[in-house]
Amino acid sequence: MAASLGTSSLAEVHLEGLDQVLHDLANGYQSSVDYESGPLGVPALDALLEVFMLRAMKSNEPASRFLQSPAQREQNCLDDEEMLFRRGDPDSEAVMPVEPDSIQREAAFPSNVFFPDSVRRRKSTYPVVEISSSLSAAGKSQMLYFLTARMVLPRFYQNILIGGQEATVVWIDADDRFDANRLLAVARNIVQRARQTLDPDALNEDAGGPSDEDVEAVLTSALHHVHVFRPQSSSSVLATLQNLDSYLYDLSRHSSASRSLQMVAIDSATAFYWQDRLRDETARTEEIGRSRAEVDREREKKQSFYLSDVYAEMVSELKRLQGRFRCAVVYTTTVAGGRPANSSSSSEPGGRYCRAPALKPALPAPWGTFPILRLVVHRDAVRSFPPASSTQDVKRDAPTRQSIINQGKFSAWVNSWDREEWPRRVADGVDWYNGGSFPFYVRESGIEIPPPDR
Known part of the structure; x- marks a missing residue:
């Protein structure tokens, strides 16, 4: 039984080179951009930046999250995180197709958020x-x-x-x-x-x-x-x-x-x-x-x-x-x-x-x-x-x-x-x-x- 368990565990081992490990770290952990302060740290500029960077915007929401209340921003952040992780979960019923030309917002998340591969590998747009x-x-x-x-x-x-x-x-x-x-x-x-x-x-x-x-x-x-x-x-x-x-x-x-x-x-x-x-x-x-x-x-x-x-x-x-x-x-x-x-x-x-x-x-x-x-x-x-x-x-x-x-x-x-x-x-x-x-x-x-x- 032990031999069988060891064989099955060994089969699950995936070998990766140093280049791949560094690539995953670089893409998984983002820079020190603060989600609340925005990519430039100046709300007046970040608000206008988001108008041009976002490809989709709900008609009943303000033009920018930087003009929303803290409660609205927190809820939007949670919604976005849930959507991103569902996209990366193959067992989820909420899996959504990833559009190749979609503007990414992942760089705006805190650096300790590790994104699944389906999100991480999409091309990001920086200011x-x-x-x-x-x-x-x-x-x-x-x-x-x-x-x-x-x-x-x-x-x-x-x-x-x-x-x-x-x-x-x-x-x-x-x-x-x-x-x-x-x-x-x-x-x-x-x-x-x-x-x-x-x-x-x-x-x-x-x-x-x-x-x-x-x-x-x-x-x-x-x-x-x-x-x-x-x-x-x-x-x-x-x-x-x-x-x-x-x-x-x-x-x-x-x-x-x-x-x-x-x-x-x-x-x-x-x-x-x-x-x-x-x-x-x-x-x-x-x-x-x-x-x-x-x-x-x-x-x-x-x-x-x-x-x-x-x-x-x-x-x-x-x-x-x-x-x-x-x-x-x-x-x-x-x-x-x-x-x-x-x-x-x-x-x-x-x-x-x-x-x-x-x-x-x-x-x-x-x-x-x-x-x-x-x-x-x-x-x-x-x-x-x-x-x-x-x-x-x-x-x-x-x-x-x-x-x-x-x-x-x-x-x-x-x-x-x-x-x-x-x-x-x-x-x-x-x-x-x-x-x-x-x-x-x-x-x-x-x-x-x-x-x-x-």
Whole structure:
């Protein structure tokens, strides 16, 4: 009997190589994305992201789980978990077919949820956000600073709920404008605002509250997990992306081994566009009089520069990194032309209508179809004085106008360039969410992105 039991037990043993074990671990245990806070940790952005990432949405539910009550979010989470595990259970009567093009939400679950094979092997979609403007100083880099600070800060420090992601960020500084002091100020402001929510007695050092020196040490430690690269051309950007995983796996070069890569930020993706256009035109000029076979052979060996080839490889590398590290990609672009190419009307609460900006993609394919969420940002303008204003009118209104400027109010909108191609549920979701817009404030002390109205 023992021999029979041993034979049957041995027959159930399944041998797997180390590669398969590592693959299962990587796919079974997700990154440190918090289900409640969302992939970017900023509710205003995560709400809009979900409008575009979800392929199906109940008509009687709000456009985003981030605008629902905690009880609704908890129930939806339980329903989703039950559905996912039933899909992976061959004995369940509730087994549902898996659509190959379905957008996955598994990355939003806590990292300790182990998914069955049928769920785990489906292709996941990770956040890709494009932040554009037609002018400089519109708030693009400032939003990147805020996202970066939220991702590298700790979730808690002593008795303070900071709300960070405790992750790693790779910042590709193509514009050569990265300001570490500004990032430190933004991170400090986030911690200071978190401290203000505590009871004053809790901030007393004798009661266990952290001192200012302790907070500065935490900030400095967090910023060590922002890895900045300064490429000097698009070819250099591509090389950086191709070797990024090797750098991150080299534990002798940094101290981020214990953290997941949460975001690859590129500021900006259009930094070398006109330089690339010139190189591309030069390469095509040199083709004149040569055989097509010779040109194709050099192109295949990458002995000449072609803009479309380099940009396609850059997007391919970013997708590869997302598949390996389950990270978000957020990049900025500046659209030449000075003004939006067209615009479309969208409603705001209260029946008031505004015109949502519609900027044509600044980069050619495949960049144009790469982002899931495309935002347009700009600084809110102060209305100029009427031509007939007197000196007294100007002096009277000047303090009010200056106070408005000091607020540092900016606005972010969903780019409505290709709105006619959106599915109806996406258009309705964007309209429901304040027309796809939200404000943010950029001040010397830091940056604030208010949470969505609940």
